[in-house]
Amino acid sequence: MAGSDSRNASPFGGPEEDDSAIISTRGLEAFGRKVTTTAGHLIGDPTSNAHYQTAMSDLHKQLRRPNLQRNVFSFAKTTPTDLVRSKLSTSEIQYRALTYLPDELLRNIPEDENTYSLFQGFQAxxxxxxxxxxxxxxxxxxxxxxxxxxxSGSDTPPxxxxxxxxxxxxxxxxxxxxxxxxxxxxxxxxxxxxxxxxxxxxxxxxxxxxxxxxxxxxxxxxxxxxxxxxxxxxxxxxxxxxxxxxxxxxxxxxxxxxxxxxxxxxxxxxPSASSTPTRPKRHKTIRRKSMPILHEHFDPGSMIREIQAHNDSITALDFDVPFGTMVTAALDDSVRVWDLNAGRCMGLLEGHTASVRALQVEDNIVATGSMDATIRLWDLSKARYEPLDNRINKDGDEDEDHLAFGGDDEAFDPPVGTMIDCPLFTLEAHVDEVTALHFRGDTLISGSSDKTLRQWDLEKGRCVQTLDVMWAAAQASATMGSSEGTWRQTGRVADSSADFVGAVQVFDAALACGTADGMVRLWDLRSGQVHRSLVGHTGPVTCLQFDDVHLVTGSVDRSIRIWDLRTGAIHDAYAYDSPITSMMFDSRRIVSAAGEDVAKVYDKTDGRHWDVGSGVTAEEESRTPAVVERVRIKDGYLTEGRKDGIVGIWTC
Missing domain, CATH: 1.20.5 (Single alpha-helices involved in coiled-coils or other helix-helix interfaces)
Structure with a gap:
């Protein structure tokens, strides 16, 4: 009889049990209808008592049934898992799952300091x-x-x-x-x-x-x-x-x-180590397969490192890639090679008998031009130098100061004999100090105070062409019949401290040269003739650089001029308060040294001028940095050499 009574059936589909019976869905619906009817009677006519008596009697009869009492008691002991497994509707299961909050979430409720309610926030x-x-x-x-x-006095009361x-x-x-x-x-x-x-x-x-x-x-x-x-x-x-x-x-x-x-x-x-062949075999060099990008994530103007590179004024410096290898020269007659990643001196390039005035680093090859009238080439791939992992200090912990910034107290003292195998050969033909040089591929151009430019073949190790600047100026004056090609002896150019050849750059057969008369001459190395002369500077040209479209020059006349190589006209120009001693540009910025304790930066994209260097925050730190003499920049990675021998490395 119990098996045929649907009101007493188990919600799990099994037969009813006396102690663990659970009220069926149909029974719950019937009971709910009774309660609803009773509630309807209760809120009916308040003056009549008949509805109340009828409703309560029906409810009492329903509650006195033993089966219903047992089912309600069993339902109260049912676990949530049993409820989910029972024949509940899908909507009720979803409701129970969404409204359930574990104790961990209730304990981690964040504190709310708002003085208004959630409804007020919604209204707002x-x-x-x-x-x-x-x-x-x-x-x-x-x-x-x-x-x-x-x-206003209206008679009508508000x-x-x-x-x-x-x-x-x-x-x-x-x-x-x-x-x-x-x-x-x-x-x-x-x-x-x-x-x-x-x-x-x-x-x-x-x-x-x-x-x-x-x-x-x-x-x-x-x-x-x-x-x-x-x-x-x-x-x-x-x-x-x-x-x-x-x-x-x-x-x-x-x-x-x-x-x-x-x-x-x-x-x-x-051949023995003591022998010095005219042209030793050069070791194979490789380009870096991936360029460092760490400096790109620093804010512009951030200092990466400061190095006490020399004890005297920096005369020349250059580096290959950001966080790569840097070479510096100073008036103390030393040439040092630096590991920019670790901030350590890798070794000394020894051989010159006087200070180096010009140098260039390209891959692993270094060219240095000295006041002893010689040019020496070095192969840094032959250096006996093992990079140190400065990220780990003596205690075995990671040291943030040595990670990307900071220095090492022993960075100034290089290992002994690291550069003994680096010398390649010496170029000797100039009769006065070498003040400018530039090489690309197997062609090197040097400028000297002997008023000549020399073209060198690095494969054969000898001079293949000599260009007389004074003769070229005289020839241009005679053929053109104008002052454009003459050597202009002005009062400013007569400065004895100015180099006769201030800067050179070569690309294939094209050569640009800046000289003490303020002229920028463009040479054709195939004919050995001046192709064009750019007139504009009123003082000696100290630095220059060109790309596919523009040529940028800096001069003692305190100005930097940007020339259009296609027309020979001045594209743009700006000036500073002191003579320009060094200049270089990358794809976006032109940086220069202009007799101040900061490097001057000109952003070509937005035309903005700003400063980078220790002088920016010198007043706050109560110190006086030295004047910046030389600057180099590649991909926003700036190195600047000062008169006190310090090299600063910055992002810009």
């Missing part, structure tokens, strides 16, 4: 352009008009109800304004917290990037070392085979000789 977010807002504004304007009419209503409206609007202010302030605090968290994450990722780039530099150094050793082994093998073939031709019985003797003979035929 209503747009001002809504019809309700417009209606409120119209009411406010009418209320103000009524007040003004009352003040309506107190309307005035109170307008007052309440204004107070409500004022309250909404306060809520909006609090909401905006809360959003600002939340944004500040997010920014602080993002800055912390950025610093962590920046340190990780610095470590990756340092490891990348060490790997590329190892690759270069293996390449050079492989090349040396190949050359030794070829020499051994050539010697063996020669011995076989001279004495067929030589094969019977001991192998150790053959090996000794091979090494006897190799």
């Amino acid at each position: 977010t209503l747009p001002e352009s809504s019809p309700e807002a417009k209606k409120h504004r119209r009411k406010i304007s009418r209320g103000r008009k009524m007040l003004e009419d009352d003040k 309506s107190l109800g309307k005035l109170k209503k307008e007052r309440n409206t204004l107070n409500h609007q004022l309250e909404m304004m306060g809520i909006r202010k609090n909401m905006a302030s809360s959003e600002i605090h939340e944004i500040d917290n997010k920014i602080a968290n993002l800055n912390s994450m950025r610093k962590i990722v920046l340190e990780r990037l610095a470590g990756l780039e340092q490891e990348e530099s060490m790997l590329e150094h190892d690759i270069l070392d293996v390449e050079n050793r492989l090349e040396d082994a190949q050359e030794q093998l070829e020499d051994a085979e050539a010697w063996k073939a020669e011995v076989d031709l001279e004495d067929p019985d030589e094969d019977a000789k001991d192998a150790s003797f053959m090996s000794e003979s091979i090494y006897q035929k190799l």
Whole structure:
């Protein structure tokens, strides 16, 4: 009988049990209808008691049934899992799942400092352009008009109800304004917290990037070392085979000789370290497969590192890539090679007998021009230098100061003998100090105080052409019949401290040269003639650089001029307060040294001038930095050399 009674059936589809029976869905619906009917009777006619008696009697009868009592008691003990597995409707299961909050979430509810309710915040977010807002504004304007009419002496008494209503409206609007202010302030605090968290994450990722780039530099150094050793082994093998073939031709019985003797003979035929051949074989050099990008993530004007490179004024400096290798020269007659990633001195380039006035670094090749009238070439790939991992201090912990910035107390003292194998050859033809040089590929151009330019073939190691600047100026004056080609002896040019040849740059057969008469001459190396002369500067030209379209020059006349190579006209020009001693540009910026304790930066894209260097914050730090003498920039990575021998590295 119980199995046929659907009201007593189990919701899980099984037979009813006395102790664990659960009320069925149909039973719940019937009971709900009873309760609804009873409630309907209760809210019926209050003057009649018949409906109340009828409803309560029916409810009591239903509640006195034993089966219903047992089912309600069993339902109260049912777990949420059993409810989900029961024959509940899908909507109720979804409702229970969405409204369930675990204790962990309830414990971690953030504190709310807002003094207004959630509903007030919702009201405050209503747009001002809504019809309700417009209606409120119209009411406010009418209320103000009524007040003004009352003040003007109107005989009609004001309506107190309307005035109170307008007052309440204004107070409500004022309250909404306060809520909006609090909401905006809360959003600002939340944004500040997010920014602080993002800055912390950025610093962590920046340190990780610095470590990756340092490891990348060490790997590329190892690759270069293996390449050079492989090349040396190949050359030794070829020499051994050539010697063996020669011995076989001279004495067929030589094969019977001991192998150790053959090996000794091979090494006897190799040139000794003391010998200085005219043109030693250059080791294979490789370009960096990936360029450092760490400096791109610093703010413009941020200092990356300061190095006490020399004890005297910097006369020349250059570097290959950001966080790569830098070479500096100073009046203390020393030339130092630096590991920019670690901030350490790799070694000294020794050989010049006087100060180096000009130098260039290209890949692993360095060219230096000195006051001793010689030019020397060096191959840094032969350096016996192992990069140090400065990220780990003596305690084995990561040191932030050595990660990308900061210095090392022992950075000034290089390892002994690291550059002993780097000299390639010496170029000797000038009779006075070399003041400017530039090389590209196997062609090097040098300018000297002997008033000549010389073209050198780096494959043969000799001078292939000499260009007489004074003769070219005289020829141009005679053929053109104008002052454009004459050597202009003005009062400013007579400065004895100015170099006769201030700057040169070569590209294939094109040569640009700036001289002490303020002229910029464009030469054709195929004919050895001046192709064009650019007139504009009123003082000696000290620096120049050109690309496909423009040529930029700096002069003692305190100006920097940008020339259009297609027309020869001045494209742009600007001036500073002191003579320009050095200048260089990359794809976006022109940086220059203009007799101040900062490097001057001109942004070509937006025409903005700004300063980079220690002099920007010198007043706040109560110190006086030295004047910047030389600047170099590549991809926003700026190095500047000062009169006190310090080299500063910045982003711009």
